Amino acid sequence: MRDTLRQLVALQQVDDELAGVEAEVSGLPGLRQAADADRAKAEETLAAARTRVEEVELARREQESELASTEERRKDREGKTAVVKTNEEYTALLAEIDGLKQSEGDLETAILEAMERVDEAREALSAAEDKAREVGARVDVLRKRLDAREQELTGEQARLTVARDEAAAKLPPDLLRTYQKVVERRRPGVAVVSTELCSGCRVGIPPQAFVNLISGKTIEVCGSCRRILIHKAMLSGEAVPVSAE
Template structure:
């Protein structure tokens, strides 16, 4: 394949645009904010579960506390009624003894229930503290995610703006290249990421391997419009005054 020297030099402009676009795409895929956001999202999911668990535990304990408060109130009311009967007097001795025994039993039962209620209330305080802590951590992670997303979006905008400048530059160059030369370039770029490279000081700038004696002789003997390819990486070799031939 042949192409005049000026046309071959345009391949270097095309490769520069493609390299810049590839670097921008790589940067867009590997922004540190993306990994940080993914990590925070996992943390947020864990904290969400912790919030749900704490809230459920608190609700269960609250139900238990209401039941125990009702039990205490029932025992207390029964004791008040029995005490009123006792104070009223006029009861037979056997019934009086039974009533006094019941009042004593109710007092012990009330004391036991109040101790158990105190334990439930302490557990409720612990669950409430767990809920507040998990909710606060979740809010903090949400704020971190929002900040990281803002940085990510700003970086995306910068990258997309740079790509938006390079894309028309690339289109302008491809519009000036013969179809067969462009196709050869694209094949090489699809294989290794580099379609064309300058031959600088007898080395291919794509693979950085110096041409051997026979390869160098072939390049030296080739006419200026001959399209040459690196034997190692298959990039189109573009000769310039810096080729060292």
């Protein structure tokens, strides 16, 4: 019985290790997706920053060409002041020239502001480029690490599956079935106890079941969580606390 129980505990250890490996494997796609999402977000920010630079540069060029044409028109009107025939025409020309000068002043202010916006947009673009590069490099490293880890885990999984099958083959079929049933619902499937208390769910073990446990003659399961109960003395070389072995 001691050997059987030790084999059961050995199976549980391999099984739990395998479950851990499988849980890690199943988490890998999520980690890859999160890394790719980080990269996509940084690239999106970069694309938006590029668009912003193009927009503000275009706005500045439009204002500059509007200023140039306003200046041209004003110079044309100024030239005409020498050739107008009437006072009314002259007054009207001067008013138009004043208006054009006002527009030129407004445009010059607007161009200065536009240049500031261009500078800001270029700075933001440069920061977005740095960030995208940094995130891209980080994601590349992370993805390589995840690929390497996946390979490791796949090897580990294969090794543990073999070990698990070997451990399972050593157990009596009834006990194996009982164990399988428990681990479908909860892990670990075995509760190693030292007192009259299930170490899995903290519910008390009835006295008769506890006596059976330490006698090692029958397999006992917890009445509450259904875990297979093993007294820890059954696993070590130490003497069982009552002489019933």
